[in-house]
Amino acid sequence: MNINFRRYREQKGISQESVASGLGISVDQVKNYEQFPAQVPMGMAVKWLQILGVDIATAMSEEIPPLPGIEPGSPYAELYRRLNLLNQYIDENSFLPWLELPTELRIPNDLQEQINQYYQKPNVVLTGAFDSGKSYLANTLLGQKVLPTGYQPATRVITIVCHVESRPEWFDGNVGIIDEKFWQDENGKLNFDFLYLENRERCQKHFLQFGSFDLLEKYGVHQYDDSDDSNEGGHTAIVYVDAPLLKACNLIDLPGYSDKQDEVSKDVEKANSATKIANVLLYASPAKGHINGQDMVRLRNLLRLLPTPENECNDFPTLGNFFIVATHADPSIPDDELPKILNKASARLYKELDETAIEFRRKLTKRDITKEDVQKRFFTFWSEKPDRCQRLFDDLTQLLCETLPKPVISRIDREINAVKKDKKQEYANSIEQYQTTVAKIEEYRKELDKAEKNEPERQREMRQKRSQVSKQIKELEKDTRKSFQTYAEKKIDVEFIEQMIRQRYDKQK
Incomplete structure (x- = not known):
């Protein structure tokens, strides 16, 4: 709420100390909120206006209208159309399912997993120190208040904001809170692969809760009631919003960096782990x-x-x-x-x-x-x-x-063309190998027959060689014991030790 609390307070002749006492916050927080009124939570704003004796309807009518969010259009619409056609071609055609080959060939169906990655929008990541206004900036870019804002620090989870059109049908609500294990790959390493969000079984296993935007206040900020430990374990908030900005990107708000060695340092770990996806x-x-x-x-x-x-x-x-x-x-x-x-x-x-x-x-x-x-x-x-x-x-x-769409589309075109070229060469090499095998199949059969007939003799020679190796090992073991015994007897001789002491040490005691 972008309300001029300071003007109303001064008109009523009320001190900042009185406001702070009524709200149960510090005077510094009152000063901060008067400077940045848009960061005041809704519940606190209503109580603040009550303290000042100002009608909320009046305050709302005088509120400064927010800036419209960014509207970059739909820059990837043509790319998605082309990818849809390619996927449709793969789905409607079967590629040699009846042909059994001695070696497995990669077929066009293998492209689908790679194509799914191409549907992913670029990630716009907001980061910085806590209390630097990241969440407020994010809301302004979106053109609506989605993320909680407050007085230092606010964000406690990684918040990923996506367009509502990409929300799975089974996703219940606008917000989902997930634990850290959701992002772990088969090796236990964090992998922020957004395709995981389309895996219903994975989501149901690791999502702590689905719901409305109120979940962000519960799981996403530090000011929530500390006596309630039900919000523990939340690592990432997935938020689906209908905002023009999200047609061209995903917006990711990270927990703020802190210079303090306290619980906020956990937020820093989350921020560091997620910056790689920017x-x-x-x-x-x-x-x-x-x-x-x-x-x-x-x-x-x-x-x-x-x-x-x-x-x-x-x-x-x-x-x-x-x-x-x-x-x-x-x-x-x-x-x-x-x-x-x-x-x-x-x-x-x-x-x-x-x-x-x-x-x-x-x-x-x-x-x-x-x-x-x-x-x-x-x-x-x-x-x-x-x-x-x-x-x-x-x-x-x-x-x-x-x-940004230019290099994105350029990279995808280059990779798809490379796949076409690689597969063409891969198939040519495989055909050449099959032709060579067919041409020499009689020669290979003769070599196999010869090897099978010679197998008893080969087994006999191997047994003989193993016996010789075992015999040599025993002889060397015997020689080693004998030589070491001779060496040890010489070194522990009384005269030898006395002579060594006299030669090496000044203090002979």
């Missing part, structure tokens, strides 16, 4: 104190993990899937200060990572990465002032709508 990375850092030392360390690692679509498409912009967002860019920061904040932070980051992560990416992409390239990847965000987030929205929309 196709596009949005790193949130508050505009005040933008990009500190801890951010530098995290960004160094994240930049190394980020995919390189530049290698698939020559006109893909350098670092085009990398966004560093200065969140909480509120009106207390003058307009002319924001560019300075971004420029200073980008210069520090470039200097810090130039010889490590940036150089690593130069080698991967075979591109020069300049200070200006890094500077272009810094953006501001404050939803109440569209001019402070419009560039971020425009750039991300362009990326999801036009820029």
Whole structure:
């Protein structure tokens, strides 16, 4: 709820201390919520308005309307149409089911598992320190309040938001909470394969609960009633939403990084494990104190993990899937200060990572990465002032709508063509092997007959050789015992030991 609590409080002449006491929170939390009213939970907002004596209908009518979410369209519609045709062709045709071959050939049906991977949309991952406004940013991109937001820290599970059209028919509700074992492969390693979500048996085994968006408040945030331990074990929340953004990507909100050695460190483990699935990375850092030392360390690692679509498409912009967002860019920061904040932070980051992560990416992409390239990847965000987030929205929309689909489709075309070429060569090699076998089959039969007739003689020779080896082992064992005994008797002789002591040691005692 984007309500001006501060204005109402000042009009009523009520202190922040009184509000804090009435809500059962600290004065610092009241100050934070007055600065970022959109982060106030619904239940707290209603109680807050009651304390201020303000009618909720009045407050709602004066609420600042949220920005519309990103609408990148459906950039993969043509790709999915082509994949559907290929799948249909495989389903409607049988490939040599009646032919028994001595060696198993890979047939077009084997392509279906690979094709299913091609249906997966790119993942836009939001990460950063806790209380950096990631969930609020995610809600703004979606154009609706889906994810819980609150005062430090909020998110406690990995939250994967997908378009409602991809929800399985048997999925009961909009939200599902799953345990960590859901993502483990046959070797026990975490593998964030979204095809697992289509496996009904796997989901029913590892889903803790299905339900409405209320589950996110229960399992997904730290402020839920600590006395209720029923939310333990939740690792990931799967959320299905009807939002235009999700036509072009999945949105993944990670738990925030913490510098504290407490229970929040478990969230960091989850965040680290899931960053590897990012196709596009949005790193949130508050505009005040933008990009500190801890951010530098995290960004160094994240930049190394980020995919390189530049290698698939020559006109893909350098670092085009990398966004560093200065969140909480509120009106207390003058307009002319924001560019300075971004420029200073980008210069520090470039200097810090130039010889490590940036150089690593130069080698991967075979591109020069300049200070200006890094500077272009810094953006501001404050939803109440569209001019402070419009560039971020425009750039991300362009990326999801036009820029990113090119390398994705290019990679898929290249891999499918490679499969065609490989299979053609594979079949040609197999045919050649069969022809050679048929041509020499009589020769191979004669060799087999000869070997079968010679088998008794071969067995006799093998028994004789085994006997000789056993005899030699026993003789060597006997010689070894005898030589060691002679050596030992010489070394433990009294005269030899006395002579050794006199020669080697000054202190003969």
